[in-house]
Amino acid sequence: MIISRKKFLKLTGISMLAATGERIAESLAGTAPSAGPGSPRALTAKRWAMVIDLQKCAREDGCTACIDACHRTHNVPDIDNRAHEIKWIWKEEFKHAFPSAHNEYQAEHIESLPVLLLCNHCDNPPCVRVCPTQATWKREEDGIVMMDWHRCIGCRYCMAACPYGSRSFNWIDPRNDIAQLNPDFPTRTKGVVEKCTFCDTRLAKGELPACVEACPQDAIFFGDLDDAGSEIRQLLKSEYAIRRKPELGTKPEIYYIV
Amino acid sequence: MFMFEKALTGSRKYWTWIACLAAVVFLAFLAYLRQLDVGLGISGMSRDVTWGIYIAQFTFFVGVAASAVMVVLPYYLHNYKAFGRVTILGEFLAISSVTMCALFIFVDMGQPARVLNVLLYPTLNSPMFWDMVSLGGYFLLNAVIALVTLSAERKGIAPPKWIKPVIILSIPWAISIHTVTAFLYSGLPGRSFWLTAILAPRFLASAFASGPSLLILLCLLIRRLTGYDVGKEALRKLAVIVTYGMILNVFFLLMEIFTAFYSKIPEHMEHFHYLFAGLEGRDALVPWMWTSVLLAAVSLVLLMTPRFRNNQTLLPVICIVVFLSLWIDKGLGLVVGGFIPSPLGAITEYAPTLYEISITLGIFAIGFLMVTVFYKIALSVREQYTQ
Numbered sequence: 001m002i003i004s005r006k007k008f009l010k011l012t013g014i015s016m017l018a019a020t021g022e023r024i025a026e027s028l029a030g031t032a033p034s035a036g037p038g039s040p041r042a043l044t045a046k047r048w049a050m051v052i053d054l055q056k057c058a059r060e061d062g063c064t065a066c067i068d069a070c071h072r073t074h075n076v077p078d079i080d081n082r083a084h085e086i087k088w089i090w091k092e093e094f095k096h097a098f099p100s101a102h103n104e105y106q107a108e109h110i111e112s113l114p115v116l117l118l119c120n121h122c123d124n125p126p127c128v129r130v131c132p133t134q135a136t137w138k139r140e141e142d143g144i145v146m147m148d149w150h151r152c153i154g155c156r157y158c159m160a161a162c163p164y165g166s167r168s169f170n171w172i173d174p175r176n177d178i179a180q181l182n183p184d185f186p187t188r189t190k191g192v193v194e195k196c197t198f199c200d201t202r203l204a205k206g207e208l209p210a211c212v213e214a215c216p217q218d219a220i221f222f223g224d225l226d227d228a229g230s231e232i233r234q235l236l237k238s239e240y241a242i243r244r245k246p247e248l249g250t251k252p253e254i255y256y257i258v
Numbered sequence: 259m260f261m262f263e264k265a266l267t268g269s270r271k272y273w274t275w276i277a278c279l280a281a282v283v284f285l286a287f288l289a290y291l292r293q294l295d296v297g298l299g300i301s302g303m304s305r306d307v308t309w310g311i312y313i314a315q316f317t318f319f320v321g322v323a324a325s326a327v328m329v330v331l332p333y334y335l336h337n338y339k340a341f342g343r344v345t346i347l348g349e350f351l352a353i354s355s356v357t358m359c360a361l362f363i364f365v366d367m368g369q370p371a372r373v374l375n376v377l378l379y380p381t382l383n384s385p386m387f388w389d390m391v392s393l394g395g396y397f398l399l400n401a402v403i404a405l406v407t408l409s410a411e412r413k414g415i416a417p418p419k420w421i422k423p424v425i426i427l428s429i430p431w432a433i434s435i436h437t438v439t440a441f442l443y444s445g446l447p448g449r450s451f452w453l454t455a456i457l458a459p460r461f462l463a464s465a466f467a468s469g470p471s472l473l474i475l476l477c478l479l480i481r482r483l484t485g486y487d488v489g490k491e492a493l494r495k496l497a498v499i500v501t502y503g504m505i506l507n508v509f510f511l512l513m514e515i516f517t518a519f520y521s522k523i524p525e526h527m528e529h530f531h532y533l534f535a536g537l538e539g540r541d542a543l544v545p546w547m548w549t550s551v552l553l554a555a556v557s558l559v560l561l562m563t564p565r566f567r568n569n570q571t572l573l574p575v576i577c578i579v580v581f582l583s584l585w586i587d588k589g590l591g592l593v594v595g596g597f598i599p600s601p602l603g604a605i606t607e608y609a610p611t612l613y614e615i616s617i618t619l620g621i622f623a624i625g626f627l628m629v630t631v632f633y634k635i636a637l638s639v640r641e642q643y644t645q
Contacts, residue, residue: 083304083606096602117602126447132386133375151376154298154368156308157386161447165601169308169368171299190297191368248447 037191043207046226047123047143048198049253050212051147051235052116054094056219066116067091069214070196075187077177086168088196089118089211097244108258116220118211119166120244121145127158127167136193143253144198154191163248167195198222225253261409264638265631271483275630279623286620289613290365298368306606307597309366311590311614315621316362318468318589319355319438321461323396325469326352327432328499340491343640347480347488347617348473349404350430350632356397358625361455365617369493385441392435399428404632412639436461443596451529451596454517460510461588466504468584470496471577476629478574494568497576501561504580508554511587532605533595542607543594546586553583 070076070089079085095102097115103224125145128138133165135151136158138144159167173190181187183203188194207213212220223232233257235241241255268276293300303310329348332338367373381387403425410417440458447453472494477488518526531537533547557579560566567576594608610618 083306084299085305091604096604099603130384130386130391130446132381133379134381134383135371135375146329151372151375151379152369153372155363155366155386156368157384157442159308160443160449160597161446163446163601165306168305170297171301171303172297189369193368245448250447 010084012039035160039204039206043203043206043208045142045224046217046254047224048121048203048210049143049225049232050121050257051189051232051241051255051257052220053217053219053221053239053257054113054115055257056217057116057129057215058114059219063216064091065186065214065216066220069210072180073182073185073202073210075174075178075182075185077174077176077192078179079172079177083093084171085215086170086174086194088194089116091115091154092117098242100245100247101242113258116211117164117166117244118254119145119198120164120250120254121198123251123253126161126163126248126250130157132157132160139200142201145201146197147194147197149186149188149192149194154193156193158193163245163250164252167193169193261405261412261635261639262315263632264635268634270635274629276627279630282623283620283627286508286617286623289616289620293365293613293617294370295609298366302609302611302614304606304608306600306604307594307608309414310608311592311610311618312362312366313617314589314593316359316366317439317461318585319358319362319625320393320436321446321465321588322469322472323352323355323359323393324432324436324462325465325473326400327429328466328503329473329496330425330428330432332495334422335429338495340489340495343486344473344477344488344492344496346404346408346636347476347633349400350627350636351469351473351476352400353397353404353626354625356393356400356435357628358621359393360397361621361624365621374585384398385438385445389435389438389442392431392438396428396431396435399424399431403428404636408636408639433462436465448601448638449596450523450525452592454514456510456513459474460507460514463503463506463510464584464588465503466508467500467507468581468588470499470503471580471584474577475581480633484637486640490570493570493573497561497567497573500577500580501567504557504561507584508558511626528599529595532598533591537599537605540605540607542609543591547591550583550586550591553579553586557583 023046029065034102044225067089071078074088074232076086076088091114094113094115095106095111102111121144123138123143125136125137125138128145131137132155133151133153135148135153136240137146137148139146156169159169170188170190170192175187178187199207202209209220209222212222221232221235223230225232227233235257236255239257241257243252246252273555301310301312326348329341329345333341333345364370364373376387376390403421406421408419437458443449443452444454444457474493477493477496481487515530518530528537528601532540533543535541536544557576560572560579566572598607599605
């Protein structure tokens with residue numbers, strides 16, 4: 001069959017239109033193939049937040065169940081060089097996590113109490129304020145501070161702005177240091193910033209964050225801060241909880257029960 | 259291109275100099291290809307010290323660019339005739355410096371291919387967006403001003419009237435580029451070293467000392483090489499500007515130190531501690547910072563004594579002392595010092611790698627190349643006119 005140039009252009013035009021139309025129809029009908037936040041199984045909240053019980057967390061010495069689960073789920077590389085390491089969730093001694101609560105006569109078991117650190121998903125995030133491309137942003141519907149690894153230009157301004165050291169930059173190609181690849185989660189390229197995203201993809205499938213699920217002591221609680229009946233709201237009502245550097249006005253949403 | 263033919267004829271010395279610079283640029287290009295391939299992991303930066311010599315040089319040269327206002331303002335606003343032969347040199351220095359700044363930002367990007375995302379998704383709440391706008395605008399303003407006034411001069415006519423408001427606009431614009439650059443740093447919670455309202459004024463003061471110092475050095479150099487003399491009066495006035503800039507800079511720095519050390523708020527003191535005494539035995543920057551202090555003190559004595567300041571053989575030495583002192587302070591200590599200690603109290607030191615140094619030198623060479631070519635064009639036009 002011989003097709004004239006004109007006819008060819010007409011045909012390609014029509015098929016492109018058809019493809020676009022299908023997309024629009026799909027998004028209108030909400031039948032996008034992946035289970036997004038709109039899927040019926042998805043866990044939703046007005047304001048996701050986390051409460052970590054430090055005493056429970058410290059019960060098992062040297063436990064890294066949540067860290068392993070998170071890093072395995074999200075293809076976080078295990079890089080030997082401290083300068084280049086990527087961490088989404090990790091442990092730090094109490095005196096470093098809460099420098100203003102430190103005093104030199106404090107009991108050693110408090111000073112060196114391991115504290116789980118991760119992105120605070122601030123209500124007023126400085127990283128989002130400074131990002132020149134909106135590659136990191138606060139999700140309107142549930143307050144999660146998100147990251148777009150395809151838009152990030154790697155300027156690292158967010159890392160300078162974060163007062164918690166919660167962000168990591170891919171100084172080298174991370175793919176060589178992933179022990180076991182999880183095919184269900186994207187790997188990153190060199191030159192972009194990454195961090196915890198409160199497991200937005202798991203929430204969309206109706207699953208709790210990987211760290212919460214993996215904790216053998218049930219020390220990590222995750223829920224809706226906006227819902228007065230939620231478990232985390234009950235905990236915050238009954239226990240004394242602190243946040244990291246609240247004086248900076250960032251409104252961090254990770255609460256620690258000491 | 260516009261008057262570019264003037265840069266294509268030159269002595270053997272001229273071409274040797276151009277070739278040397280081109281060689282440095284080429285080596286830097288090879289180093290950059292390696293960085294592009296491996297990633298910024300080839301630098302000395304780390305998870306704790308996320309900005310290094312690239313961003314520090316960017317910050318320093320924004321100051322040099324802004325300092326052109328110190329010749330433009332007296333000449334065009336106050337009709338100070340003595341700057342008639344130096345103003346065009348200041349403007350071309352500004353254009354070259356802004357270009358260097360853009361390159362320093364570019365080589366610092368983890369994903370340089372995506373850098374236009376800044377324009378594709380303009381984000382009004384990000385100082386980095388505004389920095390791009392103000393630097394781009396400043397480049398355009400100076401390019402238009404320099405080319406229009408120079409081509410009018412070549413034709414032996416007065417520059418068009420519309421250029422005057424453009425020149426006036428370039429004056430506050432120069433202040434804005436360094437103010438916005440200071441805002442990149444001074445609005446970050448948790449980075450106490452930079453979280454200070456005096457950062458922008460301090461940036462400007464140091465710029466008005468380091469920029470004119472460099473300009474004096476360039477003027478003296480071209481006088482020796484080409485015989486083009488900006489005039490004794492202009493050099494003296496520039497030295498006075500350097501004097502005031504340096505005094506203000508040191509004054510502002512002492513105010514920072516007073517606030518930090520009289521209030522005794524640990525997080526405001528610890529960065530100064532790291533820079534000037536070291537923390538936990540780590541003190542890589544200490545010798546540098548004290549060198550900067552020593553040079554600043556020497557330069558103040560020399561600058562504030564008219565006998566030394568007006569001495570034509572001593573002037574280049576004074577300018578080098580000022581420039582080095584401020585380069586260490588701003589092109590090294592200010593950016594790196596803000597990251598040490600880290601928000602978690604870690605003391606991770608930073609030193610640039612050979613790759614970083616090569617790339618940095620390459621960008622310096624591009625700056626020199628631009629200054630050389632621009633000055634060649636400007637001087638050729640003037641020679642022709644005066645003949």
